[in-house]
Amino acid sequence: MPTEIKGLNEECGVFGVWGHEDAAHLTYYGLHSLQHRGQEGAGIIATDGEQLRLEKGLGLITEVFEEKQFDRLEGHGAIGHVRYATQGGGGYDNVQPLVFRSQTGSLALAHNGNLVNAHALKHQLEAQGSILQTTSDTEVVAHLIKRSGHLPLKERIMQALAMLKGAYAFVMMTEEKLFVALDPKGLRPLSIGKLGDAYVVSSETCALDVVGAEYIREVDPGELITIDKDGLHSDRFSEPLQRTLCSMEYVYFSRPDSNLDGVNVHSARKRMGKELAKEAPIEADVVTGVPDSSISAAIGFAEQSGIPYELGLIKNRYVGRTFIQPSQELREQGVKMKLSPVRGIVEGKRVVMVDDSIVRGTTSRRIIQMLKDAGAKEVHVRIGAPPLKNPCYYGIDTSTKAELIAGHHSVEEIREMIGADSLAFLSVEGLQEAIGSPKDSLRHGQCQACFTGSYPTEIFPNTVHPYEKV
Numbered sequence: 001m002p003t004e005i006k007g008l009n010e011e012c013g014v015f016g017v018w019g020h021e022d023a024a025h026l027t028y029y030g031l032h033s034l035q036h037r038g039q040e041g042a043g044i045i046a047t048d049g050e051q052l053r054l055e056k057g058l059g060l061i062t063e064v065f066e067e068k069q070f071d072r073l074e075g076h077g078a079i080g081h082v083r084y085a086t087q088g089g090g091g092y093d094n095v096q097p098l099v100f101r102s103q104t105g106s107l108a109l110a111h112n113g114n115l116v117n118a119h120a121l122k123h124q125l126e127a128q129g130s131i132l133q134t135t136s137d138t139e140v141v142a143h144l145i146k147r148s149g150h151l152p153l154k155e156r157i158m159q160a161l162a163m164l165k166g167a168y169a170f171v172m173m174t175e176e177k178l179f180v181a182l183d184p185k186g187l188r189p190l191s192i193g194k195l196g197d198a199y200v201v202s203s204e205t206c207a208l209d210v211v212g213a214e215y216i217r218e219v220d221p222g223e224l225i226t227i228d229k230d231g232l233h234s235d236r237f238s239e240p241l242q243r244t245l246c247s248m249e250y251v252y253f254s255r256p257d258s259n260l261d262g263v264n265v266h267s268a269r270k271r272m273g274k275e276l277a278k279e280a281p282i283e284a285d286v287v288t289g290v291p292d293s294s295i296s297a298a299i300g301f302a303e304q305s306g307i308p309y310e311l312g313l314i315k316n317r318y319v320g321r322t323f324i325q326p327s328q329e330l331r332e333q334g335v336k337m338k339l340s341p342v343r344g345i346v347e348g349k350r351v352v353m354v355d356d357s358i359v360r361g362t363t364s365r366r367i368i369q370m371l372k373d374a375g376a377k378e379v380h381v382r383i384g385a386p387p388l389k390n391p392c393y394y395g396i397d398t399s400t401k402a403e404l405i406a407g408h409h410s411v412e413e414i415r416e417m418i419g420a421d422s423l424a425f426l427s428v429e430g431l432q433e434a435i436g437s438p439k440d441s442l443r444h445g446q447c448q449a450c451f452t453g454s455y456p457t458e459i460f461p462n463t464v465h466p467y468e469k470v
């Protein structure tokens, strides 16, 4: 799981089911396969048509749920969430789905992403008398929806969504309907599938596969989907804009068996490795990838360069979750515990170590040192993405600019700091080529802001990097 090693974290995964008698169990299995997107909290809320019932808690999905809880979660509709606690901070109250009950009915919300105008909206709501109970941006949306109570719910949701700026993939549910919405730029992934007559929605397609659902399509940027007893209905709350799906989903966050916007993640990563081998060739004896997310790129590098791919680094899967240990020192200890070099493979060899990113540089330095301690003659680092120079405001904890090593140092300086014999990053053009979706189509395209500094939405003067809120 990437979060355990990098200090580079996804902020959430959402999943929902409508029209299946065992909706809550399906949601549990769906969330389990989205666990890499957030490990600090999980929740499921279900409806039987009359009442919404919620179970949630802190920890992994397997720690939060026991079989007996599903006796309460009966019904044909359910939504669920796995959470990584940057935005709004940690704590039980912020674990989603959040549910808001009123005389006119209940509304449950689960959200992946980050709103760049949340701060301004919170001020506005509080000035108008709203009392916010959590520090989560999601609650802001619930209050916006509640505000114009005289309108039908769908209209109120459309009005509220039109006020939001930033990245959001929402699943929302009342006793009688499931709503699904994606921000106008489509920054976060969100797909719809079918399982018999039931509809399934998920942050990633891997979760559709796990529950046996057939992929139908992406949720369109700026689209609100309503699913109820009459089936699926689509509305637009924003005109189509150029899609800017997060590039880091391809590079690092999503599972290799997921397809994002029609592109398989493993295949895209392999192409990143191939492009990298073309852009920055090197003479070496073996290619190895830093597990797990860089294995695909390492295979691609090996294929293109003709240098054999070997398992030079092994990950120990049964080590505790270091992500709850925030200090740098503990992070570094975590790396040592989680990765081991394979001496028999690297000893006396010139090693190409393929990785997907360098965040602060401390992890890379330790891995290179481990390889050298295990006898590697040379370690050439090749990164399957451009340097991470800018923070993300859209729901990914890429650290603040001050912490990003490439925000302040040249490639040569970074090489020296991490102790590599050579270092090269993939170019922005190479990354785009590797992802391969058509550049001229409004429906496809990627955000590259953490590499280029060119943000696809307005960044408000008081926009806070999610990590700085905690």
Ligand code: SF4
Pocket: 187, 245, 246, 247, 248, 249, 391, 392, 393, 394, 395, 396, 398, 447, 448, 449, 450, 451
């Ligand atoms: S800034 Fe980077 S991490 Fe954030 S959405 Fe854009 S590509 Fe993804």
